[in-house]
Amino acid sequence: MGIPDYLTCLLRNLYAGQEATVRTGHGTTDWFxxxxxxxxxxxxxxxxxxxxxxxxxxxAGLEETQAGIKIAGRNINHLRYADDTTLMAESEEELKSLLMK
Known part of the structure; x- marks a missing residue:
């Protein structure tokens, strides 16, 4: 995807070796x-x-598939916003093929 190695290394180091404890009604758990x-x-x-x-x-190769709906001459088969994804197709069969990818 073109993410520079130094950035990948930085993110790995940020999340490496993290620990947590959980506070409950009976106190806190051991660190894990x-x-x-x-x-x-x-x-x-x-x-x-x-x-x-x-x-x-x-x-998933969704850009290469012909499934989807045509809008302004472009084939659109998925929309995303935040953590929501919508798959779109002309038929149930096309939708199933998108889901299987």
């Missing part, structure tokens, strides 16, 4: 390693989500 995900409330979280979502959509 966070193995996946992004930090809740982190200003980078929406950007990282969008980068990953873009990667998924590009690798």
């Amino acid at each position: 390693q966070i193995g996946k995900g992004v930090c809740q409330g982190c200003i980078l979280s929406p950007c990282l989500f969008n980068l990953y979502a873009e990667y998924i959509m590009r690798n």
